[in-house]
Amino acid sequence: MTTELISLVVNGEAHQVLVKPNWTLLDVLRDELNLTGTKRGCDTGCCGACTVIVDGKTVNSCLMLAMKADGRNILTIEGLARGDKLHPIQEAFIEKGALQCGFCTPGMVLSAKALLDENPSPTEEDIKTAIAGNLCRCTGYIQIIEAIQAAARNLAGSASRR
Amino acid sequence: MGGLSVVGKGVARVDALEKVTGQAKYVMDLKLPNMLHCKVKRSSLAHARLLKVDTSRAERLPGVKAVATAADTPNIRFGFYVKDETMFAYDKVRFIGEPVAAVAAIDEETAEEAIELIKVEYEELPAVYDPLEALSETAPLVHEDIASYQAGFSAVKYRNVCSHTTLKKGDVEEGFRQSDFIFEDTFKTQVVHQCSLETHPVLAEIDGSGKASLWGVSSMMFPARELLSQALGIPMTKIRIQTVHTGGSFGGKVGYIPLGICLLLARKARRPVRLVLTRQEEFIGTNPRHPSIITLKTGVTSDGRLVSREARIVMDSGACAVDGPAVMTNTATSAPGPYNIPHVKVDARCVYTNKQPFGAFRGYGHPQAYFAVESQMDIIADKLGIDPVEFRLKNCFEKDGSELPTGHRIYHCGLKETLVRASAYISSARPASAENKRWRVGRGVACMLMESGLSGSGAFVKVNDDGTFTVITGTVDVGQGCSTVVCQIAAEELGVDLADISLIAGDTDTGPYDFGSCASRVTRAAGHAVRLAAADVKKQLFELACDRLEANIEDLELRDKKVSVTGSPFKSISVAELATMSIFERSGPILGRGAFLDKGGVPLSERVSGYAKSEGPSLQPATVIAEVTVDTETGRVRVLRCVESQDVGRCINPATMEGQIHGGVVQGIGYALTEETLFENGRILNPSFVDYKMATALDTPQIVPLIVEELDPTGPYGAKGAGEAPIVPVAPAIANAIYNAVGVRIKELPITGEKIFMAMKKSQGGKE
Numbered sequence: 001m002t003t004e005l006i007s008l009v010v011n012g013e014a015h016q017v018l019v020k021p022n023w024t025l026l027d028v029l030r031d032e033l034n035l036t037g038t039k040r041g042c043d044t045g046c047c048g049a050c051t052v053i054v055d056g057k058t059v060n061s062c063l064m065l066a067m068k069a070d071g072r073n074i075l076t077i078e079g080l081a082r083g084d085k086l087h088p089i090q091e092a093f094i095e096k097g098a099l100q101c102g103f104c105t106p107g108m109v110l111s112a113k114a115l116l117d118e119n120p121s122p123t124e125e126d127i128k129t130a131i132a133g134n135l136c137r138c139t140g141y142i143q144i145i146e147a148i149q150a151a152a153r154n155l156a157g158s159a160s161r162r
Numbered sequence: 163m164g165g166l167s168v169v170g171k172g173v174a175r176v177d178a179l180e181k182v183t184g185q186a187k188y189v190m191d192l193k194l195p196n197m198l199h200c201k202v203k204r205s206s207l208a209h210a211r212l213l214k215v216d217t218s219r220a221e222r223l224p225g226v227k228a229v230a231t232a233a234d235t236p237n238i239r240f241g242f243y244v245k246d247e248t249m250f251a252y253d254k255v256r257f258i259g260e261p262v263a264a265v266a267a268i269d270e271e272t273a274e275e276a277i278e279l280i281k282v283e284y285e286e287l288p289a290v291y292d293p294l295e296a297l298s299e300t301a302p303l304v305h306e307d308i309a310s311y312q313a314g315f316s317a318v319k320y321r322n323v324c325s326h327t328t329l330k331k332g333d334v335e336e337g338f339r340q341s342d343f344i345f346e347d348t349f350k351t352q353v354v355h356q357c358s359l360e361t362h363p364v365l366a367e368i369d370g371s372g373k374a375s376l377w378g379v380s381s382m383m384f385p386a387r388e389l390l391s392q393a394l395g396i397p398m399t400k401i402r403i404q405t406v407h408t409g410g411s412f413g414g415k416v417g418y419i420p421l422g423i424c425l426l427l428a429r430k431a432r433r434p435v436r437l438v439l440t441r442q443e444e445f446i447g448t449n450p451r452h453p454s455i456i457t458l459k460t461g462v463t464s465d466g467r468l469v470s471r472e473a474r475i476v477m478d479s480g481a482c483a484v485d486g487p488a489v490m491t492n493t494a495t496s497a498p499g500p501y502n503i504p505h506v507k508v509d510a511r512c513v514y515t516n517k518q519p520f521g522a523f524r525g526y527g528h529p530q531a532y533f534a535v536e537s538q539m540d541i542i543a544d545k546l547g548i549d550p551v552e553f554r555l556k557n558c559f560e561k562d563g564s565e566l567p568t569g570h571r572i573y574h575c576g577l578k579e580t581l582v583r584a585s586a587y588i589s590s591a592r593p594a595s596a597e598n599k600r601w602r603v604g605r606g607v608a609c610m611l612m613e614s615g616l617s618g619s620g621a622f623v624k625v626n627d628d629g630t631f632t633v634i635t636g637t638v639d640v641g642q643g644c645s646t647v648v649c650q651i652a653a654e655e656l657g658v659d660l661a662d663i664s665l666i667a668g669d670t671d672t673g674p675y676d677f678g679s680c681a682s683r684v685t686r687a688a689g690h691a692v693r694l695a696a697a698d699v700k701k702q703l704f705e706l707a708c709d710r711l712e713a714n715i716e717d718l719e720l721r722d723k724k725v726s727v728t729g730s731p732f733k734s735i736s737v738a739e740l741a742t743m744s745i746f747e748r749s750g751p752i753l754g755r756g757a758f759l760d761k762g763g764v765p766l767s768e769r770v771s772g773y774a775k776s777e778g779p780s781l782q783p784a785t786v787i788a789e790v791t792v793d794t795e796t797g798r799v800r801v802l803r804c805v806e807s808q809d810v811g812r813c814i815n816p817a818t819m820e821g822q823i824h825g826g827v828v829q830g831i832g833y834a835l836t837e838e839t840l841f842e843n844g845r846i847l848n849p850s851f852v853d854y855k856m857a858t859a860l861d862t863p864q865i866v867p868l869i870v871e872e873l874d875p876t877g878p879y880g881a882k883g884a885g886e887a888p889i890v891p892v893a894p895a896i897a898n899a900i901y902n903a904v905g906v907r908i909k910e911l912p913i914t915g916e917k918i919f920m921a922m923k924k925s926q927g928g929k930e
């Protein structure tokens with residue numbers, strides 16, 4: 001199989017990776033860059049555990065061919081906190097108990113981030129729709145929805161103080 | 163909650179930080195140098211004699227480092243209840259998906275290619291898929307040698323029946339003669355999968371001394387180690403099972419076969435081997451919930467007293483027994499429900515078929531039983547014109563002293579309280595939605611009682627020389643939050659903050675025996691053992707301190723890493739000082755030990771035959787009231803609100819407890835309405851999340867958890883088990899709410915829109 005060299009920026013860091021045509025972005029993140037925070041729950045685009053943000057939009061990285069990620073800017077769960085300072089969504093997930101096994105959490109948090117970046121004051125329905133592609137078998141989604149609502153309030157609060 | 167400072171608080175989970183930052187490591191995230199990748203060759207036929215497994219071409223493929231088949235194992239049959247399983251099929255294949263061989267190769271692609279090169283020669287045999295057909299005299303036998311298989315407990319087995327249980331109390335025929343009305347209904351429940359978001363992963367490495375280190379996701383590490391040791395003839399000193407973070411289990415992650423396969427390959431290849439099941443393999447190759455057929459014949463008086471119940475249960479076990487005998491015993495002993503019925507007779511059979519073996523899934527036989535029991539309660543209440551809640555209250559067990567059908571007395575049972583609390587909430591709440599001609603709204607109630615806890619757990623507590631503590635347990639946090647709960651218990655007992663406790667768990671080498679994360683037992687058994695170990699440490703600290711403080715032991719207290727004399731806070735000595743003193747001047751380091759046996763699961767009752775067990779000493783009672791709306795034009799159901807009231811004894815952590823209720827309700831909605839693994843001639847038609855419909859955030863209703871705390875003195879701080887109960891009453895409550903909304907009674911899960919629509923059509927458009 002022919003390999004190709006792609007360049008991508010992940011969490012602000014530039015990488016060059018030699019990829020095979022059938023590799024996905026998820027393969028590159030987990031196996032080549034050792035960013036294992038992005039999870040594989042189905043590999044068929046159905047569970048959202050592999051959600052990352054590509055140029056501002058959420059993507060199921062198991063469905064995106066690695067070659068398509070050439071030249072793109074990618075945010076994974078590892079890139080969300082600033083050093084020890086958690087992102088308000090991460091803080092809210094801890095505070096509201098919005099996780100159990102935690103396997104869906106990275107994808108959930110990133111879907112929430114993409115939502116709040118675009119719509120800082122979402123309704124409950126907006127939130128449910130935004131995370132409808134992220135399956136969670138543990139939490140029943142309730143505390144996740146509450147955490148996203150709390151994060152939206154906190155983000156709005158800090159924005160108005162600025 | 164007088165005097166408690168950590169227990170009873172909804173503190174954040176101890177693992178939350180690593181999980182929100184993506185740093186938490188799961189087995190599929192682990193890599194070792196020179197690691198190989200494993201793929202499993204699975205049977206393509208449901209029932210066939212295995213003539214030849216030719217692996218020669220696979221072995222010659224460049225990049226393949228080892229191939230394993232039954233020939234690499236001693237072929238000892240093993241199993242929890244009936245010893246009918248093997249690592250790889252060797253005489254016959256019994257279901258589509260059964261492992262026949264496995265390959266370890268330098269990458270997944272090569273391993274996959276090698277699997278295709280393995281040639282299996284079969285002689286196809288007639289198969290049996292329907293459990294009722296499997297019971298007939300002429301049905302093909304799934305296990306011809308069943309009579310010679312060893313069984314744990316007193317499993318009665320013959321032909322395709324791997325376990326036959328009966329329960330008898332009073333005289334049902336006499337009971338039916340005393341009844342004014344007799345109801346007979348048959349209910350069916352479907353196969354549903356645990357669908358943990360993480361599939362089964364295993365990483366195996368054999369060290370220079372021949373010892374196997376296995377990183378797996380076994381929620382029952384110690385029993386898994388025992389089975390591996392039996393199946394492969396390896397002493398337990400040569401097997402170490404460790405878990406890291408686990409992406410959900412719900413009973414499904416027992417995982418001894420994947421562990422065994424990787425162990426064999428790692429030994430053969432002399433390199434580490436990792437296996438991660440694909441989602442499709444997870445659906446076809448693991449052990450989802452047993453489907454069941456339950457017939458209840460019930461006699462009542464016209465004023466609403468239950469008099470007599472006869473239950474006939476057929477449970478489809480699939481190709482092996484796995485947990486079947488125990489699951490079915492739960493279904494059998496729950497068939498009378500939590501009600502005082504003088505005459506009871508239950509006949510339950512667990513039957514082999516050529517489908518994947520079914521196993522443990524949250525609720526363990528109770529979701530099946532309670533769908534039948536609580537649906538029929540409403541059928542009866544409706545006919546007698548009695549309010550469903552009143553009807554239940556009239557017949558249900560009292561808090562103390564009621565007799566379970568097995569003959570055991572129960573105490574500290576908050577079941578009535580959960581019924582009262584849930585119905586009081588709902589009667590003062592506004593309806594969740596307004597009704598109109600098209601969308602009808604209905605409410606339904608269901609309650610349930612199941613035991614919790616069994617078997618033993620141990621714990622150690624170490625005092626560190628800075629006055630902090632390390633807890634060592636054999637327990638496994640599969641995501642439910644037991645790490646947090648056992649740390650809370652230790653912190654409470656030792657008078658420190660959560661931050662002063664470090665936890666070592668999930669390792670069969672370092673931890674004391676623990677039966678596992680199952681049977682809602684961890685808070686009770688592991689929690690109790692931790693509490694006892696902490697109390698042991700406390701006692702030793704007090705013994706050291708009493709000389710120095712010139713005080714009696716009874717007058718000492720431990721708080722904020724200091725031992726002090728009650729009432730004289732200035733008379734104190736730090737734990738750090740005591741720890742150092744002990745190490746250098748007295749008896750060496752301070753070590754605390756705790757061990758606890760939860761006496762569930764012990765054969766006790768002469769009323770039960772076939773697989774006798776006691777109900778555990780502790781109970782999980784719960785009530786759900788569901789509100790739904792049904793589209794009369796399509797039959798589509800939306801669940802609007804679920805009130806779940808549960809007696810958890812002392813609630814150690816309200817935040818994680820509410821999480822258990824939320825999760826259980828939403829899983830229960832899936833069980834009630836959408837989830838089903840579909841089979842055609844033993845082949846699963848929908849082994850993916852595309853076609854297997856789990857609830858998403860859009861399906862989540864308003865959920866109101868109401869926590870009842872009827873303390874149980876046999877649990878730590880009065881705690882009861884609580885993890886499984888939340889799912890159990892959900893499906894019958896929804897079925898009853900649908901009946902309340904549109905007047906159709908669906909007795910087969912899942913209650914799809916299509917079934918409702920057809921039933922409404924049959925009854926000319928439902929309720930007018």
Ligand code: FES
Pocket residue numbers: 039040041042043044045046047048049050051060061062063
């Ligand atoms: S792993 Fe990508 S959507 Fe499931």
Ligand code: FES
Pocket residue numbers: 098099100101102103104105135136137138139359409410641
């Ligand atoms: S927390 Fe386990 S899948 Fe969401």
